[in-house]
Amino acid sequence: MKVYLDNSATTRPGDQAIEAMRSAMTDGYFNPSALYAPALAAEKDMDRCREQIRAVLHAAQGQVTFTSGGTEADNLAIAGSLLGRRPGGKVLYTAGEHPAVLESCKAMADQGFEAVPIPLGPDGLLDLQQLDSLLSKDTRLICVMQVNNETGAIQPLEAVAKLRDRRCPQALLHVDGVQGFLRHHCPVQLWGIDSYALSAHKIHGPKGVGALWTGSRVRLTPILHGGGQEQGIRSGTENTPGIAGLSAAIAAYPAHHDMRALKLRLYERIRAGIPGVSINGPAPEGADAADHILNLSFAPVRAETMLHALEAEGVYVGNGSACSSRKGRHSHVLTAMGLPAARIESAIRFSLAPDLHMEQIDYAAQAVIRSYGLLKAYTRR
């Protein structure tokens, strides 16, 4: 049996998305900027996708700019709202942000802004009191992700926005919604979020396409220059097949699914077989834990070993995030949560998709228990 449980790294594109992309390449291949009728149709398809995104975000207004993915959307939100403006002031970001946000914020430090991390609690949630103490009149931008890609922690965005309104209403709030989009509710306008980044390949769409929603308070300076597409904000001929795939993926995403129940079942099964397992992140049954991410440590078995053992059983999981696993460093998220090294080194991330079945979850749990039983005795002493 094959069980793919690394859906936070990427997802398998759905049939609808693939078909939409194929059709966008065979029939709808026109440059949306051209003047003839079929090109106009291509442009309308893009606008329909913008509407879909706004609908998911419960945003009546705001601009949707297509990008090459989540990373570019985050870069555009951060650099695009700060560069070309008066330098100075603070850029805050939670210590567990994805590198696309983390590194963008750090890069702003070279441009005359002060980049300050917001500490995480041991459950991976940001500490509102700590945030309160960091906010000041000179805060320019606050970056808080919706769902953490390693722990599944759902950050209290509404509370963060309220705090911002009270302490520094001028500061923009950017949300990396790559893991949260479609999976968890985020009414951007109601909550007072200023920008929101998303990516297609995390929701069963294609790689290489994403989008940034921006509200009325945001004035973006382009970071890519060229033909002035996307209202001058993001030049480059639009990735129409990618956008068609994103549009179809949003439409096909099921309104109801059992991911939370399956995640809890996976956890319960594993805990029954391995009582010493520890949770990295919020309690799985809590409202601040994402439906689709479960991060567990299997000390003393190293994550890489466990991952390969599960691979041999046909179960694919993540160790840390895919972006950092090739660099051979400790997870910055788990480190920021203050977890001990042994727990970080043995952390495995299970991330689910809506189309998984209970049998697959049970099989994966058995494989974990079996592998752990075999490996726990053979580890570095």
Next chain:
Amino acid sequence: MRELIMVRYGEIYLKGLNRPYFQNLLLSRVKNAVKPFGGQTVLHDSRIYVRGMTDVEACIQALTRVFGVHSVCPAIEMGKDDFEAICQQALHLMEGLEGTFKVYARRADKRYPMDSPMINAQLGGYILSRRPDLRVDIRTPDHALNVEIRDYAYLYVRVYPGPGGMPVGSNGRAALLLSGGIDSPVAGYMIAKRGVSLCAVHFHSFPYTGERSKQKVLDLARILSGYCGGMRVYVVPFTELQMRIHEQCPEDYTTLIMRRYMMRIAQRIAQKERAQALITGESIGQVASQTMSALACTDQVVAGPVFRPLIGFDKSEIIAYAERIGTYETSCLPYEDCCTVFTPRHPVTQPKPDKTEQAEQKMGDVEALMEAAVENAEVIDL
């Protein structure tokens, strides 16, 4: 007139009665390197000439990796009787070059009416008269314009150094213990450079090491095979033996005992491959298993010679070498390798041979495990 590549060889030039053997072996290595570019190779006048290749620059690049090659020169081959035409061609070759130059004439055909100093003077004068911006410097010129008078005249300015050494295959065959680290590819390169053909033995410890760490080793082997013209890699499943060692042996001796089993298995594979020696990347004192006592203890289980060409190198020297041969970046990818999986907290640095043997005896009969490791090794020809 035509473009060709002139390949000059170094050390084998000094061989006596055996020289034709070495020359022919080098010729076949050169032919192999040139094959993708469709060139014809001819050995003549103590040079190898390559003509008719599709991509000259890529062909030169491939030739500078052939062991035994001293240097590679893209040259012009033309009739030698019209000296004016030679001068014009030489002037053409100097186009775009600045600074100082010197003419190096070599008259292999002694019937040629002009001798070497005369060619130097006349050709140099011709160029100076038409390129007043250039100057002659006979001691340290920026550019050397070479003119060789043989059956034809050969002109060249660019000279690319080859790796030197001896053609692969001229000095037997050896098995390289290839880990994925920085050292072992360099060790393999150094021995292959002396004309030894290589096969590689890699120990794979799934699930402690994954597909990516195996791919990394194959990538390293592929880089090496660019120099030594193909290589067979044995990927040996090693987990069960490692687990047995981990279970049964005293912790401080586990790394040393693991090394001894690696050597035993490599030796069996070497026998299958008719390889006469083992090669490792060890250097005295680099880690606990590479102290002199530990190396002696490892060597006890091997009957034939173990070549350790890096034995006196510092890590920084090995890194510089790895960068030069192009293996460093790949070696630095961060996947676990078989040696670090079960690293003990305090490995023994001064192991006692008798104690090592006693520790090994605790493992019981592992002959079947060793046999299985050799039998089940995955064989990959690069």
